[in-house]
Amino acid sequence: AARSNAKRRVGQNAAMTRTITSFIDGAFVPADGARLFDKRSPVDGRVIARIAEADAAQVNAAVQAARRAMAGEWGRMPVEKRCALLHAMADEITRRFDDFVAAEMADTGQPSHVMTHVFIPRGAANFKVFADVVKNVATESFRTDTPDGRGALNYAIRKPKGVIGVVCPWNAPFLLMTWKLGPALACGNAVVVKPSEETPLTAALLGEVMNAVGIPKGVYNVVNGFGPGSTGEFVTSHPGVDAITFTGETRTGTAIMRAAAEGVRDVSFELGGKNAGIVFADADFDAAVDGIFRSAFLNTGQVCLGTERVYVERPIFERFRDALKAKAEAVKYGRPEDHASTYGPLISREHQQKVLGYYRLAVEEGASVVTGGGVPQMPAELAEGCWVQPTIWTGLADDARTVREEVFGPCCHLRPFDSEDEVVGLANDTDYGLSTTIWTQNLARAHRMAERIDVGITWINSWFLRDLRTPFGGSKHSGIGREGGVHSLEFYTETRNVCVKL
Ligand code: NAD
Numbered sequence: 001a002a003r004s005n006a007k008r009r010v011g012q013n014a015a016m017t018r019t020i021t022s023f024i025d026g027a028f029v030p031a032d033g034a035r036l037f038d039k040r041s042p043v044d045g046r047v048i049a050r051i052a053e054a055d056a057a058q059v060n061a062a063v064q065a066a067r068r069a070m071a072g073e074w075g076r077m078p079v080e081k082r083c084a085l086l087h088a089m090a091d092e093i094t095r096r097f098d099d100f101v102a103a104e105m106a107d108t109g110q111p112s113h114v115m116t117h118v119f120i121p122r123g124a125a126n127f128k129v130f131a132d133v134v135k136n137v138a139t140e141s142f143r144t145d146t147p148d149g150r151g152a153l154n155y156a157i158r159k160p161k162g163v164i165g166v167v168c169p170w171n172a173p174f175l176l177m178t179w180k181l182g183p184a185l186a187c188g189n190a191v192v193v194k195p196s197e198e199t200p201l202t203a204a205l206l207g208e209v210m211n212a213v214g215i216p217k218g219v220y221n222v223v224n225g226f227g228p229g230s231t232g233e234f235v236t237s238h239p240g241v242d243a244i245t246f247t248g249e250t251r252t253g254t255a256i257m258r259a260a261a262e263g264v265r266d267v268s269f270e271l272g273g274k275n276a277g278i279v280f281a282d283a284d285f286d287a288a289v290d291g292i293f294r295s296a297f298l299n300t301g302q303v304c305l306g307t308e309r310v311y312v313e314r315p316i317f318e319r320f321r322d323a324l325k326a327k328a329e330a331v332k333y334g335r336p337e338d339h340a341s342t343y344g345p346l347i348s349r350e351h352q353q354k355v356l357g358y359y360r361l362a363v364e365e366g367a368s369v370v371t372g373g374g375v376p377q378m379p380a381e382l383a384e385g386c387w388v389q390p391t392i393w394t395g396l397a398d399d400a401r402t403v404r405e406e407v408f409g410p411c412c413h414l415r416p417f418d419s420e421d422e423v424v425g426l427a428n429d430t431d432y433g434l435s436t437t438i439w440t441q442n443l444a445r446a447h448r449m450a451e452r453i454d455v456g457i458t459w460i461n462s463w464f465l466r467d468l469r470t471p472f473g474g475s476k477h478s479g480i481g482r483e484g485g486v487h488s489l490e491f492y493t494e495t496r497n498v499c500v501k502l
């Protein structure tokens with residue numbers, strides 16, 4: 001709550017900045033009387049929007065609107081029509097591509113090429129892919145013998161869960177929100193979305209898209225605000241929310257799980273990671289350097305699947321370290337709309353302070369700083385941005401906090417290893433279990449290791465290569481459940497069995 005209060009400052013340039021309000025029952029609600037807080041640009045610290053915090057009454061209005069949608073036209077809509085609407089959504093997002101790119105760049109400060117090549121196109125794809133999954137996945141059927149010899153027929157049907165609470169993080173706001181919305185809506189649910197307080201813009205824009213393509217009112221609702229003691233908690237503790245899908249920190253997942261226990265409601269969690277990258281001496285060297293570089297520094301290291309622990313086979317350790325250092329020192333800081341920039345700021349001042357705290361801790365814990373470790377010198381107009389240098393360490397002990405805790409910044413620790421068994425042990429020596437990336441030409445070894453490393457997702461000679469039909473999620477403290485393809489249907493629908501005596 002203290003963290004939330006610190007952020008509740010009224011905008012300084014009130015006349016010049018727009019106000020983002022909740023989207024409920026097909027309309028943006030007026031900001032009258034709402035508490036407002038500032039959204040600052042991560043690039044230069046300017047206030048770019050003011051956000052109206054949704055109180056408990058507004059969250060209740062959103063949940064009631066969603067329940068009415070389920071009881072109305074949306075709840076009765078044939079699958080074919082629902083899926084056609086989702087395709088129309090994807091087309092409308094593509095038509096307004098530049099608006100989405102601009103909104104996401106303003107919110108996150110990340111370079112335009114990441115938006116135009118990954119985050120926005122994949123956001124649109126999330127609607128199409130899940131519409132197609134829902135239309136094409138069959139349910140099971142069993143013929144059962146009975147004593148009278150006539151038998152019985154069992155078949156399963158899928159029904160939407162109802163109203164889904166969708167609580168989102170800030171690191172890839174549009175991609176991660178639509179990753180949940182696509183299947184939720186394709187399966188026929190209504191949603192109440194709580195975007196991160198740091199990144200409200202694309203969720204608001206999506207309200208316009210919903211209305212433009214004719215999604216019935218109340219199917220998509222957005223409420224803005226903070227987490228504990230605020231909008232996030234109001235959503236997750238509302239009894240009218242039937243299930244909660246959440247992406248964010250493991251600690252927050254624990255709080256949401258407690259809220260969901262009331263009313264025994266289902267949860268799907270995609271949480272933190274402290275992922276290992278493993279490079280064998282026989283790997284395609286340049287591809288491995290590129291892959292580990294992207295996995296550690298893409299999105300300024302703010303990727304749940306990112307690599308913060310890198311294990312390199314001893315014969316190539318020094319060469320690998322030097323090659324990674326050279327790439328890290330070649331990043332081009334700059335505004336997202338400047339096509340020359342390859343590297344953006346962190347999301348907020350608060351997150352910058354957290355990451356810099358880990359940079360100091362690493363040194364206290366005995367790290368050798370290969371490169372980075374601080375704030376880059378920026379031109380005056382960007383000096384108020386949340387910049388940090390890409391940072392590489394060596395020499396930390398395996399039990400150092402910097403090696404065990406998720407920093408969620410552009411940093412990694414390199415450590416040499418000598419054998420397959422040793423590196424499997426090191427990779428598994430963590431409470432997290434989200435993903436790993438293995439680089440080797442020896443595919444038999446790679447397959448063997450994929451079975452032994454306790455993570456939800458293993459990439460071999462690649463990283464972040466996604467097929468939306470595959471299961472996605474974490475082991476251990478990195479999550480509960482799997483989403484993606486047919487796995488999403490397990491969470492967003494309830495399977496019911498019908499038994500017919502013949
Ligand atoms: P966060 O947990 O701080 O916040 C996520 C969302 O939860 C925000 O909308 C926030 O307002 C809300 N929230 C916070 N406390 C709440 C509460 N008590 N009740 C209800 N809602 C609450 O996470 P973040 O800082 O936005 O995102 C970074 C984290 O997300 C990292 O740990 C990262 O690894 C993780 N992440 C995981 C995945 C994945 O797929 N596994 C993907 C992206 C990010």
